[in-house]
Amino acid sequence: xxxxxxxxxxxxVGAAVVVAPSxxxxxxxxxxxxxxxxxxxxxxxxxxxxxxTSGGGRVVGVGRxxxxxxxxxxxxxVVSEPENPVPDGPRPEADR
Amino acid sequence: xxxxxxxxxxAAAATVPSCHQAVSDTTDYPGAPIIALVGSPNTGKxxxxxxxxxxxxxxxxxxxxxVEIGRGTTTIASGTAADPALAVVLDFPGAxxxxxxxxxxxxxxxxxxxxxxxxxxxxVVVTVxxxxxxxxxxxxxxxxxxxARLVLALTMNDVAARRGLSVDPAALSExxxxxVVAVDPRRGEGVGQLRTAIAGALTAPPPPGLPxxxxxxxxxxxxxxxxxxxxxxxxAATHDQGPRRTISDRIDAVVTAPIVGALVFLAxxxxxxxxxxxxxAPLQDVLDTWVVGPVSTLAGxxxxxxxxxxxxxxxxVIDGLIAGVGMLLTFVPLMALMFILLGVLEDSGYxxxxxxxTDRLMRSIGLPGRAFLPLVVxxxxxxxxxxxxxxxxxxxxxxxxxMLVPFTSCTARLAVYVFVGATFFGGxxxxxxxxxxxxxxxxxxxxxxLLRSTLxxxxxxxxxxxxxxxxxxxxxxxxxxxxxIRLKGFLRTASGIIVATVAAVWLLSSIPxxxxxxxxxxxxxxxxxxxVSQAVAPALAxxxxxxxxxxxxxxxxxxxxxxxxxxxxxxxxxxxxxxxxEPGSLGDQxxxxxxVSSGGxxxxxxxxxxxxxxxxxxxxxxxxxxxREVGTRWTLTGVGVQLVIAWVLAVATFQILRLxx
Numbered sequence: 091x092x093x094x095x096x097x098x099x100x101x102x103v104g105a106a107v108v109v110a111p112s113x114x115x116x117x118x119x120x121x122x123x124x125x126x127x128x129x130x131x132x133x134x135x136x137x138x139x140x141x142x143t144s145g146g147g148r149v150v151g152v153g154r155x156x157x158x159x160x161x162x163x164x165x166x167x168v169v170s171e172p173e174n175p176v177p178d179g180p181r182p183e184a185d186r
Numbered sequence: 187x188x189x190x191x192x193x194x195x196x197a198a199a200a201t202v203p204s205c206h207q208a209v210s211d212t213t214d215y216p217g218a219p220i221i222a223l224v225g226s227p228n229t230g231k232x233x234x235x236x237x238x239x240x241x242x243x244x245x246x247x248x249x250x251x252x253v254e255i256g257r258g259t260t261t262i263a264s265g266t267a268a269d270p271a272l273a274v275v276l277d278f279p280g281a282x283x284x285x286x287x288x289x290x291x292x293x294x295x296x297x298x299x300x301x302x303x304x305x306x307x308x309x310v311v312v313t314v315x316x317x318x319x320x321x322x323x324x325x326x327x328x329x330x331x332x333x334a335r336l337v338l339a340l341t342m343n344d345v346a347a348r349r350g351l352s353v354d355p356a357a358l359s360e361x362x363x364x365x366v367v368a369v370d371p372r373r374g375e376g377v378g379q380l381r382t383a384i385a386g387a388l389t390a391p392p393p394p395g396l397p398x399x400x401x402x403x404x405x406x407x408x409x410x411x412x413x414x415x416x417x418x419x420x421x422a423a424t425h426d427q428g429p430r431r432t433i434s435d436r437i438d439a440v441v442t443a444p445i446v447g448a449l450v451f452l453a454x455x456x457x458x459x460x461x462x463x464x465x466x467a468p469l470q471d472v473l474d475t476w477v478v479g480p481v482s483t484l485a486g487x488x489x490x491x492x493x494x495x496x497x498x499x500x501x502x503v504i505d506g507l508i509a510g511v512g513m514l515l516t517f518v519p520l521m522a523l524m525f526i527l528l529g530v531l532e533d534s535g536y537x538x539x540x541x542x543x544t545d546r547l548m549r550s551i552g553l554p555g556r557a558f559l560p561l562v563v564x565x566x567x568x569x570x571x572x573x574x575x576x577x578x579x580x581x582x583x584x585x586x587x588x589m590l591v592p593f594t595s596c597t598a599r600l601a602v603y604v605f606v607g608a609t610f611f612g613g614x615x616x617x618x619x620x621x622x623x624x625x626x627x628x629x630x631x632x633x634x635x636l637l638r639s640t641l642x643x644x645x646x647x648x649x650x651x652x653x654x655x656x657x658x659x660x661x662x663x664x665x666x667x668x669x670x671i672r673l674k675g676f677l678r679t680a681s682g683i684i685v686a687t688v689a690a691v692w693l694l695s696s697i698p699x700x701x702x703x704x705x706x707x708x709x710x711x712x713x714x715x716x717x718v719s720q721a722v723a724p725a726l727a728x729x730x731x732x733x734x735x736x737x738x739x740x741x742x743x744x745x746x747x748x749x750x751x752x753x754x755x756x757x758x759x760x761x762x763x764x765x766x767x768e769p770g771s772l773g774d775q776x777x778x779x780x781x782v783s784s785g786g787x788x789x790x791x792x793x794x795x796x797x798x799x800x801x802x803x804x805x806x807x808x809x810x811x812x813x814r815e816v817g818t819r820w821t822l823t824g825v826g827v828q829l830v831i832a833w834v835l836a837v838a839t840f841q842i843l844r845l846x847x
Contacts, residue, residue: 121287125651128226128282130321132413140435144444145546149654154351154426155318156434158442158542160649 098148098164101139107169109135115166122163129157136172204305205276205297218259219273219388222298224329225313226322227280228535228655230341230371232256233664234313235277237371238380254279254576255293262385273384276307282321284328287648288580299332309335309388311380314366316346316353317656320420326362327412333395335387336364339380343368345656349432352425361419363393372661434535434656441539442654451543454536455562458527462520463566463597469519477512498706502692510688513746514681517569517807518673524563524570525672528577529665531559535657537577545650551631552638554578555650557587561630564594565623568804572811573676586642588815589824590634592804595626598747602799605751605766609773610780610792618793622800629801633831641823680810687745687806694718710756715741719757729798729836730784730791730844735776740798746805790843794836801832 101107111133116122126132130152138151146161159167205220223238225231239258256277279290284299286292298306310329314322329336340355359366365383369376441450482504489500531537537556545555556577564571571591578584603622607615694715696705701712710716719738726732726740735757742753755762755772763770777788784791803809803825812821 121648122651124283124285124287125648127285128287128321128324129651129653130318130324141439141442142444143442143542144447147542147545147650149438149442149542153318153320154346154349155321156438156654158538158650158652158654160545160651162649163651 096169098137098139098150098159098167098169099146099161101169103139103141103148106136106138106172108172109133109137110168110170113168113170115168116163122166126163126167129155131157131167137169202293202296204301205307206305218271219262219308221260221273221275221384222278222307222310223275223313224278224281224294224298224310224325225339226282226315226325226653228538228653229280229313229315229322231280231313232277232668233371233661234311234339234341234369234377235275236664236667237369237374237377239275254581260381262381262388271385273388281325283324288582290581298329298334303333303392306334309337309384311337311339311384313341314338314358316340316343316368317349317351318653319353319358319424320416321653323362323416323419324412327416330362330364330415331396331408333392335390335392336362337380337383337387338362338364338366339376340366340368341371344370345658349656350427354423354425358419358423361415361422372664432656434654437657438539438654441536442542447539447543451540454531454540455559458531458559459562459566461523461527462563462570466520466523470516473515473519474512477508477515481512482508498696501696501706502689506689506692507685509692510685511681513688513807514677514684517680518677520567521570521573521676522669522673524574525669526665528574529668530660532577533658533660533664535655538652538654541652542650542654549650552634553587553590554580554583557583557590560587560591561594564591564596565626566597568592568594568596568808569811572808572815573672575815576672582642585816585820586634586637588812589637589642589820589827590630592808592824592828593626593629593633593801595623595800596747596804598805599799601766602743602747602750603796605763605769605773606776606792606796608767609769609776610789615767618796622796625797626800629831629835633827637827641827676811676814679814680807683810683813684806691715691742691745709759711759716757725833726798726836727783728841729794729833730787730840731780731795731798731836733779733783735779736783736795740802743799744803744806746807747799750799784840784844787840787844787847790840790847793843794840797839798832798836801835802828 095110096107098107109131113133114123114126114131116126131137131150135152140149140151140156142148143158147159148164149156149158151157205222223231223235235256235258238260239256240260256275258275258277259272260275262271262273278294278297281291281294284291284295286295298310312322312326312329314326326336326338338358340353340358343353346352353368355366355368365387367376367380367383369380371377441447485504485508486495486500489495489497489503494500531540537559540558541555543555544558548555548558557575559577560571560575563574568591571594572588575584575587575591578587599622600619603619604615607618611618695710695713696708697714698704698708698712699714699717701708703709703712716734716738719734719741722737722741723732723734726737731737735754738757739750739753743750751766751772752762754776758772758775760772760775761770763772769776780788780791780795809821809825812824
C-alpha cells in the first residue's frame, strides 16, 4: 500500500505510518499544534491507526498511548509509510 | 467584568498571588518549603497528592481565578525521623507542558516560571507515567531549562508491567540528572522514599537551568533539543516486550464504536440520572422527615421546657434555623452519590471515552463533549449537576457549563409545571409539561451561544485531541476521599447561604407591616414578605402575572422550587392539593387572579409564568454550588442573566400569545 503524502484520514485502519517532515499542516503556534505536540505527535512520530470513532475521527496509537483525534485534526496531518517499521516501544526521534 | 481566561493569562498581575503569597496568606505554615506537584492528566497526580498529604488538605480555586488547585501539608524526612519537618504541597491542574494552551496551563506556567525566582515553589515534583514515558517527559524537558529543583515521581508502574513495559528509575535519573522515585500512591508504596528524595533535593542548591531560546530559529532548535533528549531518555530507561493491543483497546473497540458506543454512553447517563434521582430521593425524604418530625419536635419540647415555647425564639429556631439546616442536610446523600459517581467515571478512564462519543453532537451547540454529563444530571437536580462540571478540565468550559446548568429543567420545577398545567389547561397539561422540557433544551443551546459571544468569549473551538488512558478499576480509597473533600467543600459554602436565606424568609414573614399581628405572629398577607412581593409585582405586570400571590410564589421559588405551590397555598390561606393534577379550590383562585392580572388572557399569563419559572434562578442551593465552583462574581452575574432572560421570555410569551388567545 502506498501511503506517500496521504493525510491521516485516508489511511486504512490497522496501518502504521510516520508523520511526514512538515506533516503537521495546522498553524505552528495554534492550540491544535501544541496539543498534538503534548501528545507526542510531531514530524517523525510513528502512528498506528487503531479505529474510527463516531463522527469520523480516529483513535491512534502513539507508542503505548492512545489518542482520539477529531476529523478536522486528522485531515491536517500528512503521513508516509514508515521506512523501518518499529513494532513497539518509544516514538522515533524527531527528524526535523 | 474580567473573564477568567484574562485573569489566568495575566496571573503575574497583582490580582493573582504567587505560591508564596497565597500560602503565607492562607496556611499556618508560613515558613515551610513549598512543593508544587505537576504532571500530565491521568498520571496519578491527584492520588499522589492524597498519599502525600493524607487528611491535611483542601481543594479549591486559586485566589482570583476559577482554576482548581489542591493545598495540603506533608511531612518530609528532614534531619532526624523524630523531628519531621512540614512542607506545603500544591496540587496543580494537569498540564502536558508549559505552553499556555488553557487558563489552567497558563496559571501553572506563571506560578512555576512566570514569577520572579524567589516567588516560585521551592521544589517541583513531576509525575511521570511509566506507560507513556516520552509524553510525560515533555514537561520535564521544559522544566529542566529553568532553575527549578526537580524530583520525578514515576507512576503507573503496575499498569505498565501488565503491558510488558518497565521503566528503570535509576537509568531515568541518570538521563534526567534529577532524583527519580518509583511510587504507587494507591498502595502507599515509594511515598516514603519520595519524601526522602524531596528532603535531599531541598537542601541542594537549585540547578542553573539551561539557556533559553530567543529567536524563532532558536525555538525550533530548542524544540529539537527537547525531543532528542526525550527520545534518548525514553530509549535508555524503557524495557518493552509487550503486545501492541491491550485489554483497553478491546474495550474501546466497543465503547468508542460509532453506534454501540453511543448506546453504552446513553446507558451510563441513564444510570447516573437514576442514581441522582430515584436512588437519592428516598434518602432525602428520610432526612427531611427526620428534621421536620423528631428533630423539630425535640427542639420544640426543649424550648417549651425553658419557657420559650410559642415565642418568636421558638419560631426562629424551628422554622428558620432547623428548616434551613434540614434543607442543607437533604442535599448530603444526593451530593455524596454524585461525587462517588464522578469519581468512578473519572478514575476508571471512561470519562475520556464519553467525551469522544459526545464530542460531535455537543460541538454542534458549541460545547465540549464532557459537558453532556452536567447537563443530563441537571434535569434531575441542578445542584449536583453544577458540582459535576468538574469533569471539564478547562476552567473556561467549566464556567460556561456552570452558567448553563440552571436552564436545565430540574424535577422540582416539574411539580409546578404539572400543577399549573392541570389548573389552566386541564387535559392538555401534559403537552404543556413536555413543551417546557423542549424550551429548556432550546434555552441551554441559545444561552450557550449568547454567553460565548458576550461574557465568556475566547472559549476556543479547539478540535478534540484527547488521551485515552488505560482502563482500571477505580480505587475505593481514592473515590471515597475525593467524595469526602468535595462534600465538605460543598457543605462549607452551602451551609451559610442556605441557612441564612431560609432564616431571612422566616424573618420577613414574621414582621407585621399591616393588620393587628405582632412579631412572629402575623398572617402572611400582613407581613413584610407580602409587602416585598407587592413591590415586585408591578415589574411582572407586562408578563400578565403582576399579582402579589404570583410574585410571592416566585420569591419563595428563589429559595427552592419545591416551595412554590405551598407558598401559593399559604398566601391564599388554602389547603395545598394532595394530588397536583387535581388543583381544587387553589386552582380556582389562581385562575381568577391570573384572569384579572392578565386582562382576560389567563392561559397566556400562565404559560408566561411557567417560562419565568423555568428560566430564573433555580434555588439557593444551586447558587451555593455555583459560588463554590466559579466564585461570587460569576454566580451573581449568572443570577442577573437568568432574571433578564426569564423576564424577557415571560413578557414575550404573554404579549405574543395574548394576541391569539
